[in-house]
Structure formats: C-alpha cells, structure tokens
Amino acid sequence: MKALVKAKGEPGLWLMDVPEPEIGPGEVLIKVLRTGICGTDLHIRKYDTWAQQAVSLPRVIGHEFVGEVVEVAPGVTDVAVGDLVSGEGHLVCGKCRNCLAGRRHLCRSTVGLGIGRDGAFAEYVTLPASNVWVHRVPVDLDVAAIFDPFGNAVHTALSFPLVNEDVLITGAGPIGIMAAAVAKHAGARNVVITDVSPYRLQLAEKVGVTLALNVADHTIEEGQRKLGMREGFDIGMEMSGRPEALREMISNMTNGGRIAMLGLPSDEFPVDFAKIVTSMITLKGIYGREMFETWYAMSVLLEGGLDLSPVITGRYPYQEFDAAFDEAAGGRCGKVILDWTV
Incomplete structure (x- = not known):
C-alpha cells in the first residue's frame, strides 16, 4: 500500500510502498479516506529536536483521520465492517492507576499514533477497537478527519463552565478557532480571540467570535474597553504556546479567573506568579482528549x-502531500486535508 513515511533522519517525508498492516487481537483494520495535517506532522517533516527524540524510524506518520472498517479481529463486537470511524490517537496501557480509574487520558505510558506506532497517512491503518470512534450520525468526511484536533479544542473549551462568561483565547490557529466556535455555541457572552495573522483572525470571524484582535496593533485592554468590559475575563484558553500570550492573559483575567492551557511552549519561560496567587487564578494543563467523554461532546455539538x-x-x-504540507506550514x-480515495 502507499504510505507517507518518515524514512530517514533528515528533513522530509517519503511516499512509499509498504506492507499492508495486519490486525492483532482486539484490533480493527481501517481503509483510510481522509486525513488532516497536524502541527506534530510538521515537526516530524522538519525533523526538529522534538521529532528526533520522539519518533523512531522508519515510521508511517499521521493521526488525524476518518476511514471505513474493512476487517475486525475475532471477539470484537462493538465495531463492525462498514462502520465509518475516526480514531483516538493516544493508545494507553489499560493497567496503570489512571487507566483503571477510567482516567485514560492521564495514562503515563501513552503511545502516540504516527509517533510510537505506524499511523494513518496510509491507505490502511490498524487500531485497537477500544480506540475507535464510530460515527453513528451523518458527518462530513472532512470534519470527521479532524475529530482529533477538534477534540483538543472541545477538551480545552469545556474545562470550565462557559454560560454568560467572558472568554479570552490567545492563538487563532485551527484549534483556537474551533475552541472559539465551541465557546460561542456553549453560551459564552463575549469571545475574544487574539493573533498576529490577519488571515487567521478573518477565519475566526467566520465562526462568530465577538472580537478578533490583532495584538500587533491593539492591546487586550483596548479590546476590553471596546466591549465595555470592566473587570477582566472569566475564562482564558491559551492556544499559542507563546510566553507573551500567557503573560498578557494572566494580566487581563478577573479575580478568580480560570485558564485552560493547550499551547505547548518550546522552552521554559517566566510568569508573574504573584499575580496568579493574589488574583486566585486557576491554571489547568490540557493534553489530548478525555476518553471518551470529549468524543461524545464533539458528536453532540455537531448534531446541535x-x-x-x-x-x-x-x-x-495524497500524492500532492508536499504542496499540502507547505500550505500547512505557511500559516x-x-x-489542510489529504484525500486518500483518489
């Protein structure tokens, strides 16, 4: 079968013929239809320091996908041939304290699809049936292909109650924009999203944010004044991983404000912990999705x-993957979606 492979320890990806994967006990074989390009995939293509440490070579990459089940292992009963599915890309041990307590998203032995196990940028991929999400209601294939990052957005956005709250989102990448859409849908009063990219701020406006603020030209304080806000934001979602973004968010929160942090910094950086303490601000780290509560919420939000x-x-x-990756990396x-049916 055709697959996108990180074959060598240097920048680049290679479209190669590789053996079709075989299912193991409790697994399913999925014919891939569409895939989404993630920032993680860009890191692997670039082969930066993180990728050099995280990815064993050779590796079929990719973890955002939708496909059709074509084979199930004996004993698998909750997934059937013909099902349209996406997949939870974090494979957990099932034996640690958190897994046994039903907190699988906190497993310390998580293996990433397309990182520690061959992934979905291929004509076929295998997954444990317990990691498969069956789409029980109609869903657009492009949207189904990005359920993984949509789940990151939903996990972040629904970490704290949103009804009638004023929300600040720093970083208008795709996940930040999806989080903004969720916040508006869930009943937030004001949703302000910040970035320095006019293009991405225009995308954010299309999902109905209250204010898309270019922080290269305007401060968050100016945004507050424009909306008639007097006491700061109730909820923050930090999606950029930028030190200045978190520092500005902290300084613009109301007392008792709550911040969910999904953006992953490249290095350590200082923050004003005196402000966090005296303003009684809550910081919560977010990684991946809650299995599978977030997935239920995602499907219900789309139904709604x-x-x-x-x-x-x-x-x-998929044959034009280089152009697709160049667009995704350009900002x-x-x-950006790859079609594996052509």
Whole structure:
C-alpha cells in the first residue's frame, strides 16, 4: 500500500510502498479516506529536536483521520465492517492507576499514533477497537478527519463552565478557532480571540467570535474597553504556546479567573506568579482528549449545529502531500486535508 513515511533522519517525508498492516487481537483494520495535517506532522517533516527524540524510524506518520472498517479481529463486537470511524490517537496501557480509574487520558505510558506506532497517512491503518470512534450520525468526511484536533479544542473549551462568561483565547490557529466556535455555541457572552495573522483572525470571524484582535496593533485592554468590559475575563484558553500570550492573559483575567492551557511552549519561560496567587487564578494543563467523554461532546455539538467548515481551507490528493504540507506550514490556512480515495 502507499504510505507517507518518515524514512530517514533528515528533513522530509517519503511516499512509499509498504506492507499492508495486519490486525492483532482486539484490533480493527481501517481503509483510510481522509486525513488532516497536524502541527506534530510538521515537526516530524522538519525533523526538529522534538521529532528526533520522539519518533523512531522508519515510521508511517499521521493521526488525524476518518476511514471505513474493512476487517475486525475475532471477539470484537462493538465495531463492525462498514462502520465509518475516526480514531483516538493516544493508545494507553489499560493497567496503570489512571487507566483503571477510567482516567485514560492521564495514562503515563501513552503511545502516540504516527509517533510510537505506524499511523494513518496510509491507505490502511490498524487500531485497537477500544480506540475507535464510530460515527453513528451523518458527518462530513472532512470534519470527521479532524475529530482529533477538534477534540483538543472541545477538551480545552469545556474545562470550565462557559454560560454568560467572558472568554479570552490567545492563538487563532485551527484549534483556537474551533475552541472559539465551541465557546460561542456553549453560551459564552463575549469571545475574544487574539493573533498576529490577519488571515487567521478573518477565519475566526467566520465562526462568530465577538472580537478578533490583532495584538500587533491593539492591546487586550483596548479590546476590553471596546466591549465595555470592566473587570477582566472569566475564562482564558491559551492556544499559542507563546510566553507573551500567557503573560498578557494572566494580566487581563478577573479575580478568580480560570485558564485552560493547550499551547505547548518550546522552552521554559517566566510568569508573574504573584499575580496568579493574589488574583486566585486557576491554571489547568490540557493534553489530548478525555476518553471518551470529549468524543461524545464533539458528536453532540455537531448534531446541535456547530459548523466547523470555515476551519477547513485546503484539500489535496495524497500524492500532492508536499504542496499540502507547505500550505500547512505557511500559516495562511486553517486545517489542510489529504484525500486518500483518489
């Protein structure tokens, strides 16, 4: 079968013929239909310091996908041939304290699809049936392909109650924009999203944010004044991993404000912990999705009319992966999709 492989310890990806994967006990074989390009995939293509440490070579990459089940192992009863599915890309041990307590997203032995196990940028992929999410209601294939990052957005956005709250989101990448859409859908009063990219701020406006603020030109304080806010934001979602973004967020929170942090910094950086303590601000780290509570919430949000289509801006046949990756790396885009059916 054809697959995108990180074959060598140098920048680049290679479209190669590799053996079709075989299912093991409790697993399913999935014919891949669409995949989404993630920031993680860009790191692997670039082969930066993180990728050099995290990825064993050779490796079929990719973890955002939708596909059709074509084979199930004996004993698998909750997934059937013909099911349209996406997959939870964090494979857990099932034996540690958190797994046994039902907190699988906190497993200390998590293996990432497309990082520690061959991934979904291929014509076929295998997964444990326990990691498969069956789409029980109709869903657009492009949207189904990005359920993984959509789950990051939902996990972040629903970490704290949102009804009638004023929300600040720093970072208008695709996940930040999806989080903004969720916050508005869930009943937030004001949703302000910040970035320095006019293109991405325009995308954010399409999902109905109250204010898309270019912080290269305006301060968050100016945004507050424009909206008539007097006491700061109730909820923060830090999606950029930028030191200045978190520092500005902290300084613009109300007393007792709560911040969910998904953005992953590249290095350590200082913050004003005196402000955090004296303002009684809560910081919560977010990684991945809650299995599978977040997935239920994602499906229900879409059933309830949440529209993610503005976030998807690029579609390519998988053979044109280089052009797709170049667009995804360029920043003037939302989510970029690869079609594996052509």
